[in-house]
Every structure is written in structure tokens, then in C-alpha cells.
Amino acid sequence: MATLITILIGFFAAFNLSILGVFSYEPAPLQDFCVADPSNQGSVRVNGMACKNPLFVQADDFYYSGLHIPGDTGNSYGYRVSPVTVYQIPGLNTLGLSMMRIDYAQWGSNPPHTHPRATEIFTVLEGTLQVGFITSDPLNRLVTKVLQRGDVFVFPVGLVHFQRNMGHSNATAIAALSSQNPGVISITNSIFGSTPPIETEVLAQAFGVDNKTVHLLKKKFIHV
Numbered sequence: 001m002a003t004l005i006t007i008l009i010g011f012f013a014a015f016n017l018s019i020l021g022v023f024s025y026e027p028a029p030l031q032d033f034c035v036a037d038p039s040n041q042g043s044v045r046v047n048g049m050a051c052k053n054p055l056f057v058q059a060d061d062f063y064y065s066g067l068h069i070p071g072d073t074g075n076s077y078g079y080r081v082s083p084v085t086v087y088q089i090p091g092l093n094t095l096g097l098s099m100m101r102i103d104y105a106q107w108g109s110n111p112p113h114t115h116p117r118a119t120e121i122f123t124v125l126e127g128t129l130q131v132g133f134i135t136s137d138p139l140n141r142l143v144t145k146v147l148q149r150g151d152v153f154v155f156p157v158g159l160v161h162f163q164r165n166m167g168h169s170n171a172t173a174i175a176a177l178s179s180q181n182p183g184v185i186s187i188t189n190s191i192f193g194s195t196p197p198i199e200t201e202v203l204a205q206a207f208g209v210d211n212k213t214v215h216l217l218k219k220k221f222i223h224v
Contacts, residue, residue, distance in 0.1 A: 029094045035061045036086050036093035048094045048180065049086065062091035070172070071103040078108020078165070086180040099176045104129070104165035111188060112162045118182030120155040120175050122163070124148060127171025133161035160187060193221035 035057050036049035052061070064084050071080030085098040092098060098118070102110060104127065112134075122131065124147045131153050132144030146166060147153055155161040157178070165171045191198065192214075203214045 033057070033062075033091055034094040036090035038090075049090075051093070052090070057091075062089060064089045067101045067174075070170075071101065073103050073105040073108055073170070077111060078105035079103065079110045079163075081110070085182070092180045094180065096179055097176070098180055098182060099174065102163070102173045102175065104163070104171040104173075106168060106170065107165055108171075109164040110162060111186065112160050113184055113186045114158055114160050115155075115177060115179075115182040115184055116158055118177035118179035119157040120161075120177050120182070122153045122155065122173055122175045124151050125172040125174060127165060127169060128167035129171055129173065130164045130166050131155075131162070133159045135159065188217075189221050191221075192217045 031051075031054075033054075034048065034051040035054075037052040038049060040050035067082060067084065069082070071082045073080050080103045082101040082103070083098070084100060086092045104110070126149055129147045130144060131147055132142055133155050135141040135143065136159070145153060163173070191203065197218060200211050200214045200218070203217075204211050207214070
């Protein structure tokens with residue numbers, strides 16, 4: 001009987017841990033808040049920044065002003081991301097949430113990228129945007145849709161996705177992400193602009209091109 005009880009306890013413990021693993025990317029906080037303290041560089045960081053003393057916490061630790069300001073889209077891609085993460089609002093530390101504003105010039109695009117730690121829910125405020133994501137191997141299926149003002153779309157965590165302005169005017173969107181620090185990996189920048197660089201022969205073989213083409217691409221992205 002004792003053995004059966006032990007097995008049942010072990011089973012339910014494993015089940016509960018599996019549930020936590022499936023549904024929680026960032027542990028639930030064990031206090032009301034943990035305002036980030038960037039000045040505390042000597043502490044051990046498990047999942048976020050060190051906490052400021054709660055007695056010194058102010059309203060400004062949970063506040064940010066600036067998302068009403070359009071981002072400068074004068075770059076080769078024609079877009080600009082204005083993030084609101086734990087680095088802009090220290091009070092987001094350990095809360096598993098962030099957001100951003102994205103501005104697009106005419107025909108500007110946010111090129112293929114991933115957020116390794118977050119699902120993104122994306123809302124169009126102005127303009128017409130084509131959005132899409134690609135499923136994982138072996139299907140590599142493109143899931144895409146054209147969005148109008150007020151439309152909402154979801155990019156699942158870790159999947160490569162993009163947006164492109166399809167209209168004849170500027171476009172704006174707001175996105176929320178399920179991490180205080182979602183991270184971003186730009187596909188082209190990471191492949192052709194890594195430090196140190198990936199060997200040319202590896203990339204030439206991967207993309208089925210010659211070494212000269214790879215060298216040209218590296219020159220384009222090396223300092224992006």
C-alpha cells in the first residue's frame with residue numbers, strides 16, 4: 001500500500017511539473033513585484049534582473065511615455081521598432097510581459113525574424129500590412145494574411161515571422177509579447193553578420209551558391 005501511495009505521489013508530482021513546463025515560460029512571481037535594479041551587477045540572476053528594495057520603489061518604475069511618437073523609418077528596411085521591455089519599464093521584471101510599437105514607411109517591411117522566448121499578439125493601428133509566419137520542419141508552411149486597421153494576428157513563440165506594408169501610406173502596429181525580455185533573432189543578420197562569422201564554405205553549401213555570393217552578402221550585413 002505504501003508503495004502504491006509513493007507511486008501515485010510521484011505520478012502527480014511529475015504531472016504537475018509537466019503542466020508547468022507546458023504552460024509557463026517564465027516562473028510565476030513569488031512577491032507583488034520585483035522592480036529591476038540594473039545597478040546591482042554582482043547578484044545572481046536566475047530569470048531576470050536583481051530586485052530593487054521594495055521600500056524604494058516609485059510609480060515611475062511602472063511607467064513609460066513615448067509610444068505616441070512615430071519611430072524613424074529612414075533605414076534600408078523602412079521600419080522601426082520602439083520596444084517597451086524591462087529595460088524601459090523596470091517594473092516588468094519577472095512579470096513575463098512586454099510590448100512594442102512598430103512603424104512602417106510605404107512598402108517598408110520588418111524582415112523575417114524570431115522571438116525565442118515569446119509569443120506575439122499583433123494589432124494594426126493604421127494602414128494595410130501583410131503578415132505571416134513559417135511552421136517548423138518538415139512542412140515549412142507559410143501562414144499569411146493581409147491585415148487592415150483593427151485586425152489582430154498571433155505569431156507563435158519561436159517561429160520565423162515578418163510584416164510588410166502593403167499600402168500607399170505609412171502604417172503602425174502595436175504588439176504584446178509573453179516575456180519581459182522576448183529577444184529577437186534577425187534571420188539575415190544572424191546568418192551573414194555573426195561575430196565571428198560563419199565560414200563562407202558552410203553558407204555557400206547551405207544556400208547552394210558560390211563563395212563570391214556569400215562574400216557579397218557578408219559585406220552587406222556584417223555591421224547591421
